[in-house]
Protein backbone atom coordinates (compact mmCIF):
# COMPACT_ATOMS: atom_id res chain seq x y z
CA UNK A 273 0.00 0.00 0.00
CA UNK A 274 2.78 2.36 0.90
CA UNK A 275 4.49 1.69 -2.38
CA UNK A 276 1.32 1.89 -4.42
CA UNK A 277 0.45 5.20 -2.85
CA UNK A 278 3.92 6.52 -3.41
CA UNK A 279 3.80 5.61 -7.08
CA UNK A 280 0.38 7.16 -7.44
CA UNK A 281 1.36 10.55 -6.08
CA UNK A 282 4.58 10.41 -8.03
CA UNK A 283 2.74 10.07 -11.29
CA UNK A 284 -0.13 12.46 -10.66
CA UNK A 285 2.07 15.22 -9.33
CA UNK A 286 4.82 14.96 -11.89
CA UNK A 287 2.60 14.78 -14.86
CA UNK A 288 -0.49 16.73 -13.87
CA UNK A 289 -0.60 18.15 -17.37
CA UNK A 290 0.61 14.92 -18.86
CA UNK A 291 -1.22 11.93 -17.50
CA UNK A 292 0.18 9.59 -20.15
CA UNK A 293 3.53 9.69 -18.37
CA UNK A 294 1.88 7.49 -15.76
CA UNK A 295 0.31 5.16 -18.25
CA UNK A 296 3.09 2.75 -19.19
CA UNK A 297 2.21 0.17 -16.54
CA UNK A 298 -1.37 0.12 -17.73
CA UNK A 299 -0.65 0.16 -21.45
CA UNK A 300 2.04 -2.48 -21.19
CA UNK A 301 -0.31 -4.63 -19.14
CA UNK A 302 -2.98 -4.29 -21.81
CA UNK A 303 -0.42 -5.45 -24.34
CA UNK A 304 0.18 -8.51 -22.20
CA UNK A 305 3.68 -7.49 -21.22
CA UNK A 306 3.38 -7.02 -17.48
CA UNK A 307 1.12 -8.64 -14.87
CA UNK A 308 -2.42 -7.39 -14.31
CA UNK A 309 -2.21 -4.06 -12.52
CA UNK A 310 -4.10 -3.33 -9.33
CA UNK A 311 -6.62 -0.49 -9.69
CA UNK A 312 -6.11 2.05 -6.93
CA UNK A 313 -8.08 5.15 -6.06
CA UNK A 314 -6.97 7.93 -3.77
CA UNK A 315 -7.35 11.70 -3.92
CA UNK A 316 -10.13 11.15 -6.42
CA UNK A 317 -7.80 9.90 -9.17
CA UNK A 318 -8.29 6.37 -10.45
CA UNK A 319 -5.17 4.76 -11.81
CA UNK A 320 -3.73 1.37 -12.48
CA UNK A 321 -0.66 0.98 -10.32
CA UNK A 322 1.70 -1.89 -10.94
CA UNK A 323 3.12 -3.54 -7.83
CA UNK A 324 6.69 -2.47 -7.14
CA UNK A 325 8.03 -5.94 -7.82
CA UNK A 326 6.80 -6.23 -11.40
CA UNK A 327 9.33 -4.78 -13.81
CA UNK A 328 8.15 -3.88 -17.27
CA UNK A 329 9.83 -6.29 -19.68
CA UNK A 330 10.43 -3.63 -22.32
CA UNK A 331 12.21 -1.38 -19.83
CA UNK A 332 14.10 -4.36 -18.38
CA UNK A 333 15.36 -5.13 -21.90
CA UNK A 334 16.54 -1.53 -22.33
CA UNK A 335 18.30 -1.65 -18.94
CA UNK A 336 20.04 -4.88 -19.97
CA UNK A 337 21.54 -3.01 -22.93
CA UNK A 338 23.73 -1.11 -20.45
CA UNK A 339 26.95 -3.07 -20.04
CA UNK A 340 29.81 -2.65 -17.60
CA UNK A 341 32.43 -2.94 -20.34
CA UNK A 342 30.81 -0.28 -22.52
CA UNK A 343 30.41 2.07 -19.58
CA UNK A 344 34.05 1.57 -18.68
CA UNK A 345 35.19 2.08 -22.27
CA UNK A 346 33.30 5.40 -22.46
CA UNK A 347 34.94 6.64 -19.23
CA UNK A 348 38.28 5.54 -20.69
CA UNK A 349 37.55 7.44 -23.91
CA UNK A 350 36.95 10.63 -21.93
CA UNK A 351 40.14 10.28 -19.89
CA UNK A 352 42.19 10.37 -23.09
CA UNK A 353 41.57 14.15 -22.95
CA UNK A 354 43.17 14.45 -19.52
CA UNK A 355 41.32 16.65 -17.04
CA UNK A 356 39.31 18.33 -19.86
CA UNK A 357 39.70 21.69 -18.13
CA UNK A 358 37.31 24.29 -19.60
CA UNK A 359 38.76 26.86 -21.98
CA UNK A 360 41.51 24.59 -23.34
CA UNK A 361 42.11 22.66 -26.58
CA UNK A 362 41.77 19.35 -24.73
CA UNK A 363 38.34 20.44 -23.49
CA UNK A 364 37.26 21.42 -27.03
CA UNK A 365 38.59 18.13 -28.41
CA UNK A 366 36.57 16.26 -25.78
CA UNK A 367 33.39 18.14 -26.78
CA UNK A 368 34.05 17.13 -30.42
CA UNK A 369 34.63 13.51 -29.40
CA UNK A 370 31.46 13.38 -27.30
CA UNK A 371 29.48 14.83 -30.20
CA UNK A 372 30.90 12.23 -32.59
CA UNK A 373 29.92 9.48 -30.16
CA UNK A 374 26.36 10.82 -29.82
CA UNK A 375 26.09 10.91 -33.60
CA UNK A 376 27.37 7.35 -33.86
CA UNK A 377 24.62 6.25 -31.44
CA UNK A 378 21.99 7.82 -33.71
CA UNK A 379 21.19 10.55 -31.17
CA UNK A 380 20.82 13.15 -33.93
CA UNK A 381 20.90 15.94 -34.70
CA UNK A 382 23.33 17.08 -32.05
CA UNK A 383 23.45 20.77 -31.14
CA UNK A 384 25.60 23.07 -29.06
CA UNK A 385 25.03 25.85 -26.58
CA UNK A 386 27.56 28.66 -27.05
CA UNK A 387 28.40 31.21 -24.36
CA UNK A 388 31.31 33.30 -23.18
CA UNK A 389 33.26 32.67 -20.04
CA UNK A 390 35.70 35.02 -18.34
CA UNK A 391 37.64 33.99 -15.27
CA UNK A 392 36.54 36.23 -12.37
CA UNK A 393 39.28 38.14 -10.54
CA UNK A 394 40.77 36.06 -7.72
CA UNK A 395 39.03 36.51 -4.40
CA UNK A 396 41.13 37.88 -1.63
CA UNK A 397 41.76 35.87 1.52
CA UNK A 398 38.64 35.17 3.55
CA UNK A 399 38.27 37.16 6.75
CA UNK A 400 39.12 35.03 9.77
CA UNK A 401 36.14 33.33 11.44
CA UNK A 402 35.31 33.96 15.06
CA UNK A 403 34.78 30.88 17.19
CA UNK A 404 30.98 30.84 16.75
CA UNK A 405 31.30 31.09 12.96
CA UNK A 406 33.97 28.37 13.02
CA UNK A 407 31.68 26.08 15.05
CA UNK A 408 28.80 26.62 12.60
CA UNK A 409 31.14 25.94 9.67
CA UNK A 410 32.34 22.69 11.25
CA UNK A 411 28.84 21.56 12.15
CA UNK A 412 26.81 22.48 9.05
CA UNK A 413 27.27 20.90 5.66
CA UNK A 414 26.94 22.86 2.42
CA UNK A 415 23.43 22.40 1.04
CA UNK A 416 21.95 21.65 4.48
CA UNK A 417 22.39 18.78 6.90
CA UNK A 418 25.17 18.17 9.37
CA UNK A 419 28.73 17.00 9.20
CA UNK A 420 29.25 13.93 11.31
CA UNK A 421 31.96 11.45 12.14
CA UNK A 422 35.53 11.41 10.86
CA UNK A 423 36.29 14.24 8.43
CA UNK A 424 39.40 14.71 6.29
CA UNK A 425 40.54 17.86 4.47
CA UNK A 426 39.32 18.50 0.90
CA UNK A 427 40.39 20.99 -1.75
CA UNK A 428 41.40 21.46 -5.37
CA UNK A 429 44.91 20.43 -6.31
CA UNK A 430 46.62 23.24 -8.26
CA UNK A 431 50.15 21.76 -8.10
CA UNK A 432 51.28 20.16 -11.37
CA UNK A 433 54.22 18.41 -9.70
CA UNK A 434 51.80 16.20 -7.80
CA UNK A 435 50.96 14.45 -11.09
CA UNK A 436 53.72 11.82 -11.38
CA UNK A 437 52.80 10.75 -14.93
CA UNK A 438 54.83 13.07 -17.20
CA UNK A 439 52.65 12.55 -20.26
CA UNK A 440 49.47 13.34 -18.35
CA UNK A 441 51.13 16.30 -16.66
CA UNK A 442 52.04 17.69 -20.09
CA UNK A 443 48.50 17.08 -21.39
CA UNK A 444 46.99 18.92 -18.41
CA UNK A 445 49.47 21.83 -18.52
CA UNK A 446 47.79 24.38 -20.86
CA UNK A 447 45.52 26.53 -18.73
CA UNK A 448 42.14 28.11 -19.49
CA UNK A 449 41.87 31.08 -21.81
CA UNK A 450 38.86 33.40 -21.49
CA UNK A 451 36.42 33.40 -24.38
CA UNK A 452 33.84 31.29 -26.18
CA UNK A 453 32.71 28.02 -24.67
CA UNK A 454 30.51 25.26 -26.05
CA UNK A 455 28.59 22.31 -24.65
CA UNK A 456 26.85 19.61 -26.65
CA UNK A 457 23.46 17.91 -26.43
CA UNK A 458 21.16 15.65 -28.38
CA UNK A 459 17.47 14.89 -27.99
CA UNK A 460 15.26 11.84 -28.20
CA UNK A 461 12.01 13.28 -29.57
CA UNK A 462 8.79 11.95 -28.04
CA UNK A 463 6.23 10.47 -30.40
CA UNK A 464 3.02 11.76 -28.78
CA UNK A 465 4.34 14.68 -26.67
CA UNK A 466 7.44 16.06 -28.40
CA UNK A 467 6.72 19.38 -26.69
CA UNK A 468 7.68 18.09 -23.20
CA UNK A 469 10.99 16.70 -21.98
CA UNK A 470 13.22 15.54 -19.18
CA UNK A 471 16.82 16.82 -19.16
CA UNK A 472 19.53 14.27 -18.29
CA UNK A 473 22.97 15.78 -17.63
CA UNK A 474 26.56 15.30 -16.50
CA UNK A 475 29.56 17.64 -16.74
CA UNK A 476 32.43 16.91 -19.10
CA UNK A 477 34.98 19.41 -17.69
CA UNK A 478 37.30 18.64 -14.81
CA UNK A 479 40.19 19.97 -12.71
CA UNK A 480 42.92 18.79 -10.37
CA UNK A 481 45.79 17.54 -12.63
CA UNK A 482 44.39 14.05 -13.15
CA UNK A 483 41.99 12.55 -15.69
CA UNK A 484 38.71 13.66 -14.06
CA UNK A 485 37.67 10.02 -14.41
CA UNK A 486 35.14 10.04 -11.59
CA UNK A 487 34.46 13.82 -11.54
CA UNK A 488 32.84 13.73 -13.90
CA UNK A 489 33.85 11.22 -16.57
CA UNK A 490 31.62 8.81 -14.68
CA UNK A 491 28.51 11.01 -15.03
CA UNK A 492 29.34 12.03 -18.60
CA UNK A 493 29.71 8.38 -19.66
CA UNK A 494 26.43 7.55 -17.92
CA UNK A 495 24.56 10.21 -19.91
CA UNK A 496 26.23 9.09 -23.15
CA UNK A 497 25.30 5.46 -22.51
CA UNK A 498 21.68 6.45 -21.90
CA UNK A 499 21.70 8.46 -25.15
CA UNK A 500 22.91 5.31 -26.90
CA UNK A 501 20.23 3.03 -25.47
CA UNK A 502 17.35 5.47 -25.97
CA UNK A 503 18.48 6.14 -29.56
CA UNK A 504 18.10 2.53 -30.58
CA UNK A 505 15.60 2.43 -33.50
CA UNK A 506 13.28 0.07 -31.63
CA UNK A 507 12.88 2.40 -28.60
CA UNK A 508 9.97 4.86 -28.63
CA UNK A 509 9.03 7.35 -25.93
CA UNK A 510 5.86 9.41 -25.57
CA UNK A 511 7.83 12.38 -24.25
CA UNK A 512 11.19 13.83 -25.23
CA UNK A 513 14.53 13.38 -23.43
CA UNK A 514 17.51 15.71 -23.78
CA UNK A 515 21.01 14.37 -23.07
CA UNK A 516 23.45 17.17 -22.26
CA UNK A 517 27.11 17.32 -21.26
CA UNK A 518 27.71 20.56 -19.41
CA UNK A 519 30.92 22.51 -19.67
CA UNK A 520 32.28 24.89 -16.98
CA UNK A 521 30.77 23.04 -14.03
CA UNK A 522 33.95 23.36 -12.04
CA UNK A 523 34.04 27.16 -12.40
CA UNK A 524 30.62 27.49 -10.75
CA UNK A 525 27.97 25.71 -12.85
CA UNK A 526 28.45 28.27 -15.63
CA UNK A 527 27.47 25.96 -18.50
CA UNK A 528 24.17 24.97 -16.87
CA UNK A 529 23.51 28.60 -15.94
CA UNK A 530 24.06 29.63 -19.59
CA UNK A 531 21.57 27.00 -20.72
CA UNK A 532 18.88 28.18 -18.30
CA UNK A 533 19.51 31.84 -19.26
CA UNK A 534 19.34 31.15 -22.99
CA UNK A 535 16.55 28.61 -23.17
CA UNK A 536 14.14 28.93 -20.26
CA UNK A 537 11.89 31.36 -22.18
CA UNK A 538 11.83 29.13 -25.29
CA UNK A 539 10.08 26.23 -23.53
CA UNK A 540 7.17 24.66 -25.33
CA UNK A 541 7.29 27.02 -28.34
CA UNK A 542 6.62 25.33 -31.67
CA UNK A 543 9.06 26.57 -34.33
CA UNK A 544 8.44 26.97 -37.19
CA UNK A 545 4.73 27.29 -36.35
CA UNK A 546 2.75 24.27 -37.49
CA UNK A 547 5.89 22.13 -37.95
CA UNK A 548 5.33 19.95 -34.90
CA UNK A 549 8.92 20.80 -33.90
CA UNK A 550 9.83 22.17 -30.49
CA UNK A 551 13.46 23.34 -30.25
CA UNK A 552 13.05 23.63 -26.48
CA UNK A 553 10.36 21.30 -25.18
CA UNK A 554 8.77 22.23 -21.86
CA UNK A 555 10.96 21.07 -18.96
CA UNK A 556 9.33 18.34 -16.85
CA UNK A 557 12.38 17.62 -14.73
CA UNK A 558 16.17 17.85 -14.65
CA UNK A 559 18.47 15.04 -13.49
CA UNK A 560 22.20 15.60 -12.93
CA UNK A 561 24.92 12.93 -12.56
CA UNK A 562 28.15 13.99 -10.88
CA UNK A 563 30.70 11.58 -9.33
CA UNK A 564 29.07 8.17 -9.70
CA UNK A 565 31.59 5.47 -8.80
CA UNK A 566 33.30 5.74 -5.42
CA UNK A 567 31.42 4.89 -2.23
CA UNK A 568 34.06 3.44 0.09
CA UNK A 569 32.42 4.86 3.19
CA UNK A 570 33.53 7.37 5.77
CA UNK A 571 37.28 7.89 6.29
CA UNK A 572 38.74 5.59 8.94
CA UNK A 573 39.76 7.00 12.32
CA UNK A 574 43.35 7.43 11.07
CA UNK A 575 42.17 9.30 7.97
CA UNK A 576 42.77 6.42 5.53
CA UNK A 577 40.04 5.04 3.28
CA UNK A 578 38.75 1.53 2.79
CA UNK A 579 40.35 0.09 -0.34
CA UNK A 580 37.21 -1.68 -1.54
CA UNK A 581 33.83 -0.35 -2.52
CA UNK A 582 31.75 -1.02 0.57
CA UNK A 583 29.16 -3.76 0.00
CA UNK A 584 26.42 -1.49 1.28
CA UNK A 585 27.36 1.21 -1.25
CA UNK A 586 24.39 3.07 -2.69
CA UNK A 587 23.33 5.62 -5.26
CA UNK A 588 22.45 8.90 -3.52
CA UNK A 589 19.49 10.67 -5.08
CA UNK A 590 19.23 14.23 -3.76
CA UNK A 591 16.69 17.02 -4.10
CA UNK A 592 16.90 20.43 -2.40
CA UNK A 593 14.25 20.96 0.27
CA UNK A 594 14.72 24.74 0.06
CA UNK A 595 14.06 24.96 -3.68
CA UNK A 596 10.84 26.36 -5.17
CA UNK A 597 10.02 22.99 -6.72
CA UNK A 598 10.94 20.91 -3.67
CA UNK A 599 7.65 18.96 -3.67
CA UNK A 600 7.93 17.96 -7.31
CA UNK A 601 11.64 17.26 -6.93
CA UNK A 602 11.04 14.98 -3.94
CA UNK A 603 8.45 13.02 -5.88
CA UNK A 604 10.85 12.76 -8.79
CA UNK A 605 13.52 11.46 -6.39
CA UNK A 606 11.18 8.75 -5.09
CA UNK A 607 10.27 7.77 -8.65
CA UNK A 608 14.00 7.20 -9.19
CA UNK A 609 14.28 5.20 -5.96
CA UNK A 610 11.37 3.02 -7.08
CA UNK A 611 13.00 2.49 -10.47
CA UNK A 612 16.24 1.51 -8.71
CA UNK A 613 14.41 -1.11 -6.65
CA UNK A 614 12.81 -2.59 -9.73
CA UNK A 615 15.67 -2.51 -12.22
CA UNK A 616 19.13 -1.98 -10.65
CA UNK A 617 21.15 -5.19 -10.44
CA UNK A 618 23.42 -4.59 -7.46
CA UNK A 619 23.30 -1.39 -5.45
CA UNK A 620 20.28 0.30 -3.82
CA UNK A 621 19.37 3.99 -3.85
CA UNK A 622 18.95 6.44 -1.00
CA UNK A 623 16.93 9.67 -1.14
CA UNK A 624 18.19 12.83 0.59
CA UNK A 625 17.11 16.46 0.65
CA UNK A 626 20.34 18.45 0.44
CA UNK A 627 21.18 18.60 -3.29
CA UNK A 628 23.90 21.19 -3.80
CA UNK A 629 26.88 22.35 -5.86
CA UNK A 630 25.96 20.70 -9.13
CA UNK A 631 24.39 21.51 -12.50
CA UNK A 632 20.86 20.74 -11.34
CA UNK A 633 21.07 23.72 -8.93
CA UNK A 634 20.41 26.40 -11.60
CA UNK A 635 17.22 24.49 -12.53
CA UNK A 636 15.81 23.86 -9.06
CA UNK A 637 13.66 27.01 -8.85
CA UNK A 638 12.34 26.51 -12.38
CA UNK A 639 11.51 22.81 -12.55
CA UNK A 640 11.76 19.71 -10.30
CA UNK A 641 15.50 18.94 -10.21
CA UNK A 642 17.50 16.12 -8.63
CA UNK A 643 21.06 14.85 -8.64
CA UNK A 644 22.47 11.32 -8.51
CA UNK A 645 25.86 10.75 -6.88
CA UNK A 646 28.07 8.13 -5.22
CA UNK A 647 27.54 9.92 -1.88
CA UNK A 648 25.78 13.02 -0.62
CA UNK A 649 27.65 16.08 -1.79
CA UNK A 650 27.36 18.17 1.36
CA UNK A 651 27.94 16.08 4.45
CA UNK A 652 29.81 13.16 2.82
CA UNK A 653 31.88 14.18 -0.22
CA UNK A 654 32.35 17.53 1.51
CA UNK A 655 33.81 15.67 4.51
CA UNK A 656 36.42 13.84 2.46
CA UNK A 657 34.62 10.60 1.55
CA UNK A 658 36.28 10.71 -1.89
CA UNK A 659 40.06 11.26 -1.57
CA UNK A 660 40.38 11.50 -5.38
CA UNK A 661 38.05 14.51 -5.57
CA UNK A 662 39.80 17.24 -7.63
CA UNK A 663 43.11 15.43 -7.14
CA UNK A 664 45.79 13.97 -9.48
CA UNK A 665 44.61 10.50 -8.40
CA UNK A 666 41.22 10.86 -10.16
CA UNK A 667 42.46 8.48 -12.88
CA UNK A 668 40.78 5.75 -14.87
CA UNK A 669 43.24 3.25 -13.34
CA UNK A 670 42.25 4.19 -9.78
CA UNK A 671 38.83 2.50 -10.01
CA UNK A 672 37.96 -1.16 -9.76
CA UNK A 673 35.17 -3.18 -11.33
CA UNK A 674 33.07 -2.65 -8.21
CA UNK A 675 33.45 1.12 -8.54
CA UNK A 676 32.43 1.05 -12.19
CA UNK A 677 29.53 -1.19 -11.22
CA UNK A 678 28.15 1.46 -8.85
CA UNK A 679 28.19 3.90 -11.79
CA UNK A 680 26.46 1.31 -13.93
CA UNK A 681 23.76 0.88 -11.28
CA UNK A 682 23.16 4.63 -11.31
CA UNK A 683 22.79 4.37 -15.10
CA UNK A 684 20.28 1.54 -14.65
CA UNK A 685 18.40 3.72 -12.18
CA UNK A 686 18.12 6.78 -14.40
CA UNK A 687 17.45 4.80 -17.55
CA UNK A 688 14.55 2.89 -16.01
CA UNK A 689 13.13 5.94 -14.21
CA UNK A 690 13.22 8.12 -17.32
CA UNK A 691 11.87 5.26 -19.46
CA UNK A 692 8.93 4.94 -17.06
CA UNK A 693 8.31 8.70 -16.88
CA UNK A 694 8.44 9.17 -20.65
CA UNK A 695 6.36 6.09 -21.49
CA UNK A 696 9.17 4.23 -23.24
CA UNK A 697 8.26 1.15 -25.26
CA UNK A 698 10.16 -1.34 -27.35
CA UNK A 699 8.74 -2.24 -30.72
CA UNK A 700 9.02 -5.93 -31.47
CA UNK A 701 10.62 -6.67 -34.82
CA UNK A 702 8.21 -7.92 -37.51
CA UNK A 703 8.36 -11.66 -38.09
Ligand SMILES: [Zn+2]
Pocket residue numbers: 475487488521562563
Ligand atom coordinates in the same frame (compact mmCIF):
# COMPACT_ATOMS: atom_id res chain seq x y z
ZN1 LIG B 1 31.67 17.30 -10.56
